[in-house]
Amino acid sequence: MIAVLAGGVGAARFLQGLVRVVDPADITVIVNTGDDTNLHGLHISPDLDTVTYTLAGASNSETGWGLAGESFRAMSALGRYGGATWFNLGDLDLGTHLFRTGQLRAGATLSEVTAAITAAWGIELRILPMSDDPVRTTVELSTGEVVEFQEYFVRLRHEVEIASIELRGIETARPAPGVLEALEEAEAIVLAPSNPVVSIGPILAVPGVRGVLERRRSAVVAISPIVAGEALKGPAARMLRELGHEQSALGVARLLSPVIGGFVLDEADADLAPGVESLGLSVRVEDTIMRDEVVTERLARAALGIAGTPSLSGGR
Numbered sequence: 001m002i003a004v005l006a007g008g009v010g011a012a013r014f015l016q017g018l019v020r021v022v023d024p025a026d027i028t029v030i031v032n033t034g035d036d037t038n039l040h041g042l043h044i045s046p047d048l049d050t051v052t053y054t055l056a057g058a059s060n061s062e063t064g065w066g067l068a069g070e071s072f073r074a075m076s077a078l079g080r081y082g083g084a085t086w087f088n089l090g091d092l093d094l095g096t097h098l099f100r101t102g103q104l105r106a107g108a109t110l111s112e113v114t115a116a117i118t119a120a121w122g123i124e125l126r127i128l129p130m131s132d133d134p135v136r137t138t139v140e141l142s143t144g145e146v147v148e149f150q151e152y153f154v155r156l157r158h159e160v161e162i163a164s165i166e167l168r169g170i171e172t173a174r175p176a177p178g179v180l181e182a183l184e185e186a187e188a189i190v191l192a193p194s195n196p197v198v199s200i201g202p203i204l205a206v207p208g209v210r211g212v213l214e215r216r217r218s219a220v221v222a223i224s225p226i227v228a229g230e231a232l233k234g235p236a237a238r239m240l241r242e243l244g245h246e247q248s249a250l251g252v253a254r255l256l257s258p259v260i261g262g263f264v265l266d267e268a269d270a271d272l273a274p275g276v277e278s279l280g281l282s283v284r285v286e287d288t289i290m291r292d293e294v295v296t297e298r299l300a301r302a303a304l305g306i307a308g309t310p311s312l313s314g315g316r
């Protein structure tokens with residue numbers, strides 16, 4: 001079994017390649033819930049939904065989030081009343097939020113709701129939230145103002161400088177059922193190419209998770225979400241810099257080095273390989289720009305190869 005720590009869009013793209021290499025029934029994805037938010041009385045789990053919709057082949061491929069073929073009639077109706085419309089919830093997407101919110105209110109756990117949603121989409125991989133307890137990533141801007149993650153990412157379009165990140169509720173959050181077992185049993189654990197601070201970070205911060213990865217680091221491999229100093233999507237690069245880390249793939253390797261044994265760099269960063277190796281990590285240099293599923297499949301094989309599971313990666 002392969003375990004994957006996943007955020008949103010980049011992780012979902014990677015998983016599309018992984019399922020071409022590993023039987024989906026042998027994959028457990030542990031998804032960040034720090035991006036979750038409550039809007040209009042609805043509980044929204046963006047990373048869980050992005051992974052689910054993408055693996056169901058139903059996601060909006062331009063944006064990477066939400067559903068293909070969406071309409072936004074409910075949002076325009078909401079706008080009439082002055083409701084918040086900066087977070088675009090499509091009419092079909094609202095079906096997911098209505099179901100999840102109703103189930104949670106009726107006493108179901110986030111894990112139970114997630115299992116129902118992924119089953120309804122016919123997804124074979126096991127998709128687990130990192131925790132069933134509420135964790136909310138908040139961002140302190142350099143102005144001192146503190147905003148919830150989606151306010152920072154969407155309403156402010158992450159065009160503001162940040163001073164710090166806080167994970168509200170993380171101290172009392174328990175790993176969701178199956179999370180620690182999956183991390184203990186996995187032949188390989190892959191940190192998908194997601195934002196190391198606000199996507200991978202919250203998962204590592206769930207009490208109990210970091211300890212397992214530290215102990216099993218030789219089976220853990222990360223794929224750099226930063227190529228030539230930039231993120232392919234989102235604010236990961238500038239967040240690294242603003243939080244005092246080096247804004248490069250080497251900066252990511254350094255940040256993750258206590259919990260990984262291997263690191264996949266993009267070809268553009270081949271010159272950083274010696275620096276990554278000096279952290280005690282084994283390195284693979286690959287094309288990590290996931291423009292299509294062939295590239296993504298090869299990336300998945302490379303990641304599994306470096307984690308010491310060549311058998312699973314098609315005997316590369």
Ligand code: FO1
Binds near residue numbers: 035047088150
């Ligand atoms: N991202 C945006 O940039 N603009 C949006 O209006 C937006 C709406 C949205 C609705 C549902 C959902 O699941 C995700 C949505 N996202 C939107 C993406 C989301 O903010 C990010 O994908 C994650 O939080 C970061 O990984």
